[in-house]
Amino acid sequence: MVAGPFRRAALGAVVASVLLPASAGADELGDLKQALETAKQQMKEMEAVHRRQIEALEGRVRAVERRSNAAANAATTQPPAQASKDQHGSYSIGGLDLDLGVTADLAAGGSSVPNSILSQLQAADHDPNKNGFRLKSLEWIASGTVDPYFDAQATLALQIDAEGETKLELEEAFATTRGLPYGLQAKAGMYFTEFGRANTQHSHEWAFVDQSFVATRLLGPDGLRSPGARLSWLTPLPFFSEITVGVQNSDGETVFGFLSEENEELLIPAGGGEEEEEEEGGDKRQIRNLGDLLYSARWLNGFDLSDTVSMNIGVSGAIGPNDTDANADTFLLGSDIYIKWQPVSNERGFPFVSLQAEGILREFEFRGEDGDEDLEDYGFYTQALWGFKPGWVAGLRFGYADANDQDLFNGPFRDERMRLSPNITWYPSENSLIRLQYNRDWFDFDEDAGGDEDTADTIWVQFVWSLGAHAAHGF
Amino acid sequence: MRRFLLALCLAVLGGWPGIAAARVDIVATTTDLAAIARAVGGGDVVAVSLTSGAADPHFAAAKPSMIRRVFDADLLLSVGAELEVGWLPAVLQAARNPRVLPGRSGHLDLSTAVVLRDARTGPVSRAMGHVHAAGNPHYWLDPRNGRLIAAAIAARLERLDPNNAAGYRSRLAAFTADLDQRIPVWRDKLAPLAGRPVIAYHESLVYLASAFGFEIVDEVEPLPGVAPTAAHLSGLVATIRDRGVRLLIMEPYYERRSAAFLEDKTGVRPVIIPQSVGALPDVKTYPGLFDAIVAAFAEAGNLR
Numbered sequence: 001m002v003a004g005p006f007r008r009a010a011l012g013a014v015v016a017s018v019l020l021p022a023s024a025g026a027d028e029l030g031d032l033k034q035a036l037e038t039a040k041q042q043m044k045e046m047e048a049v050h051r052r053q054i055e056a057l058e059g060r061v062r063a064v065e066r067r068s069n070a071a072a073n074a075a076t077t078q079p080p081a082q083a084s085k086d087q088h089g090s091y092s093i094g095g096l097d098l099d100l101g102v103t104a105d106l107a108a109g110g111s112s113v114p115n116s117i118l119s120q121l122q123a124a125d126h127d128p129n130k131n132g133f134r135l136k137s138l139e140w141i142a143s144g145t146v147d148p149y150f151d152a153q154a155t156l157a158l159q160i161d162a163e164g165e166t167k168l169e170l171e172e173a174f175a176t177t178r179g180l181p182y183g184l185q186a187k188a189g190m191y192f193t194e195f196g197r198a199n200t201q202h203s204h205e206w207a208f209v210d211q212s213f214v215a216t217r218l219l220g221p222d223g224l225r226s227p228g229a230r231l232s233w234l235t236p237l238p239f240f241s242e243i244t245v246g247v248q249n250s251d252g253e254t255v256f257g258f259l260s261e262e263n264e265e266l267l268i269p270a271g272g273g274e275e276e277e278e279e280e281g282g283d284k285r286q287i288r289n290l291g292d293l294l295y296s297a298r299w300l301n302g303f304d305l306s307d308t309v310s311m312n313i314g315v316s317g318a319i320g321p322n323d324t325d326a327n328a329d330t331f332l333l334g335s336d337i338y339i340k341w342q343p344v345s346n347e348r349g350f351p352f353v354s355l356q357a358e359g360i361l362r363e364f365e366f367r368g369e370d371g372d373e374d375l376e377d378y379g380f381y382t383q384a385l386w387g388f389k390p391g392w393v394a395g396l397r398f399g400y401a402d403a404n405d406q407d408l409f410n411g412p413f414r415d416e417r418m419r420l421s422p423n424i425t426w427y428p429s430e431n432s433l434i435r436l437q438y439n440r441d442w443f444d445f446d447e448d449a450g451g452d453e454d455t456a457d458t459i460w461v462q463f464v465w466s467l468g469a470h471a472a473h474g475f
Numbered sequence: 476m477r478r479f480l481l482a483l484c485l486a487v488l489g490g491w492p493g494i495a496a497a498r499v500d501i502v503a504t505t506t507d508l509a510a511i512a513r514a515v516g517g518g519d520v521v522a523v524s525l526t527s528g529a530a531d532p533h534f535a536a537a538k539p540s541m542i543r544r545v546f547d548a549d550l551l552l553s554v555g556a557e558l559e560v561g562w563l564p565a566v567l568q569a570a571r572n573p574r575v576l577p578g579r580s581g582h583l584d585l586s587t588a589v590v591l592r593d594a595r596t597g598p599v600s601r602a603m604g605h606v607h608a609a610g611n612p613h614y615w616l617d618p619r620n621g622r623l624i625a626a627a628i629a630a631r632l633e634r635l636d637p638n639n640a641a642g643y644r645s646r647l648a649a650f651t652a653d654l655d656q657r658i659p660v661w662r663d664k665l666a667p668l669a670g671r672p673v674i675a676y677h678e679s680l681v682y683l684a685s686a687f688g689f690e691i692v693d694e695v696e697p698l699p700g701v702a703p704t705a706a707h708l709s710g711l712v713a714t715i716r717d718r719g720v721r722l723l724i725m726e727p728y729y730e731r732r733s734a735a736f737l738e739d740k741t742g743v744r745p746v747i748i749p750q751s752v753g754a755l756p757d758v759k760t761y762p763g764l765f766d767a768i769v770a771a772f773a774e775a776g777n778l779r
Contacts, residue, residue, distance in 0.1 A: 148578075151568065176568070177571075178571075178573060178576060179573035179576075180571065180573075181573075183546060183571055184571070185571045234542070234543075234546055234569075234570070234571055238543075239539075239540070239543060240539035240540060240542050240543040242569075301539075302538070302539020302540065302542070302543075303539065303540070304538060304539075304540040307527065310536075310538045310539065310540065312539060340536070342536060344527045344529045344530050345529040345530060345727060345728045346530065346531065346534065346728065347531070347728055347729060347730055348531070348533075348534050348700075349534040349536070390702060390730075391702070429601075429700075429701070430561075431601060475536060475537050475538050475539055
């Protein structure tokens with residue numbers, strides 16, 4: 001449709017070139033040349049006018065098409081989810097700004113140790129934790145833009161726990177601002193605390209079948225998450241540098257190490273004799289004032305080291321109360337680094353190599369009848385992933401954790417532990433994966449409790465599929 | 476130490492929006508859009524691309540440096556039609572720059588400036604592979620669309636920066652005139668291709684086919700974005716023989732084994748098409764991209 005003007009221009013040039021040799025004189029030639037230039041100029045101007053007209057008409061045609069398409073869609077009984085979708089994701093349902101996704105995460109495996117020990121080695125809420133099959137999670141995600149001011153996301157997870165019971169939990173439900181000035185962004189709701197790298201990831205995003213036990217021990221079996229609000233600031237430094245400060249409730253199931261009831265079961269198990277005292281007293285510590293909330297901060301920096309190597313480096317901290325005493329606090333300190341290499345010319349994101357390491361220290365101020373102890377737990381994991389051909393990733397992860405005062409409190413959350421996990425993953429597409437992983441565990445808690453196991457060998461197979469939308473990939 | 480602090484302060488001030496922003500800061504998702512923006516914007520703009528021309532824009536990683544660039548941008552140019560859906564939303568969310576969010580004047584989705592091919596009207600399923608329901612997003616490979624892209628960018632720049640409107644208009648006129656002059660030349664050079672059947676690797680070269688009149692009869696990928704299988708390749712061998720296909724056109728970032736296999740079996744010649752500005756080191760402008768594409772065909776020898 002834009003070819004018309006060209007054809008005319010070409011025709012003009014041809015006609016002129018035929019006419020030119022026929023007319024002889026030099027003056028005449030000059031005149032003709034000038035006339036030709038003028039004609040060309042006029043033609044161009046006309047063409048510009050035509051182009052503008054064509055563009056205006058095209059715009060109107062598109063508008064009409066859109067209207068008639070919308071009318072046609074409204075008229076037919078087509079399922080609305082077919083309106084628009086893509087590999088990664090946007091289902092626009094009836095023109096609504098709502099992305100929906102369902103992700104199933106299934107694992108199966110067998111171990112050299114019985115379920116009683118295996119469930120303590122694999123203590124995270126979404127870990128595979130018994131011989132045989134387990135539906136680790138079935139996650140329902142709804143997300144979208146609320147209005148010009150907010151984006152929102154809600155995640156529900158169903159799972160079948162080790163006892164075979166179906167369990168429903170609210171993982172996250174939060175809104176973030178879209179339009180704050182000066183690089184600020186606020187978030188409010190129930191969300192994973194932005195502490196380190198692993199904590200904010202949902203189970204199906206892990207590059208391994210299970211959560212690193214270091215994160216499980218130090219940030220809790222279900223991650224550190226709670227209702228609250230946070231403000232984050234993208235600083236004007238010439239590189240990516242983001243500071244996040246947040247405040248969240250310090251009580252509930254998912255604030256392990258703070259006012260969580262799981263502390264007594266896992267971190268300071270009975271034996272110290274102190275909590276009987278507390279139970280007689282009957283009143284647990286509650287949030288009474290601003291000082292009893294959980295405060296967290298993170299500083300994350302990102303650099304491109306070259307065209308092919310990028311890196312993130314972060315430090316995180318958190319402080320909140322624990323319920324051994326009215327003034328007892330728990331501190332968390334963490335640092336993390338992530339480096340990724342990917343050639344510029346890559347095929348579907350392959351090949352790549354990524355290295356990730358994270359270290360976490362927790363200090364738990366234990367205030368008991370028999371005296372005060374500062375319980376220190378610490379650990380680190382490091383993992384490498386190698387996407388060696390399109391769709392194929394080999395991984396290796398090593399984790400180590402230990403704690404002080406093990407004579408006072410011991411068990412699977414405090415003994416000296418190590419785990420080595422090689423795995424291999426095949427992604428048939430962006431929306432499914434099949435993974436094979438071997439775990440070698442070294443642990444003390446069974447022998448400490450009078451048993452005779454101190455190592456475990458476990459093979460896991462994992463299958464993840466996802467329907468509908470899934471969020472665009474962050475770095 | 477003091478010097479370091481001073482440098483830091485300057486860097487902070489320099490990065491602060493508004494203070495150092497005399498020129499329109501344009502961030503484009505691809506090198507092609509950045510190149511056209513530079514041609515139209517001249518010295519009144521600074522235009523950078525988030526991705527390299529040598530990379531497949533479907534699969535860019537949302538790097539922290541991209542977030543930093545988008546944070547500062549006055550104008551974000553995207554190809555749209557879901558090409559960047561895997562990474563741009565994450566960058567936009569993290570970059571918290573309200574000026575360049577969809578719907579604002581600082582966000583220009585160029586797929587709205589052209590007529591997309593292959594828009595799906597019926598049901599779309601992932602069983603069809605990586606299908607873009609809105610239409611095929613590789614529209615910059617038709618040089619006639621280059622004029623529409625440039626006109627849309629110029630119009631947006633006039634709106635954002637009215638003081639320099641005359642400059643944008645005159646550079647747009649020059650850019651358009653230059654393309655108008657070159658398009659017939661490229662067509663002449665590729666005239667032997669007209670009407671010929673060709674195999675492509677991915678469903679990304681349909682605009683090129685339409686601009687130069689050749690026919691893409693099949694793809695190496697069995698479904699868009701799905702890696703070729705042995706069964707599909709042997710089917711292609713038959714197609715190539717039956718239809719007398721001479722050329723297999725593909726972007727440089729795809730694997731070459733399938734092409735080598737097909738060449739070995741049928742003699743079909745692979746032509747590596749630089750699909751974007753920067754796909755080859757010396758392709759620096761949008762018209763230069765088509766010079767390079769024409770040269771790539773010429774290298775393949777007799778096109779008939």
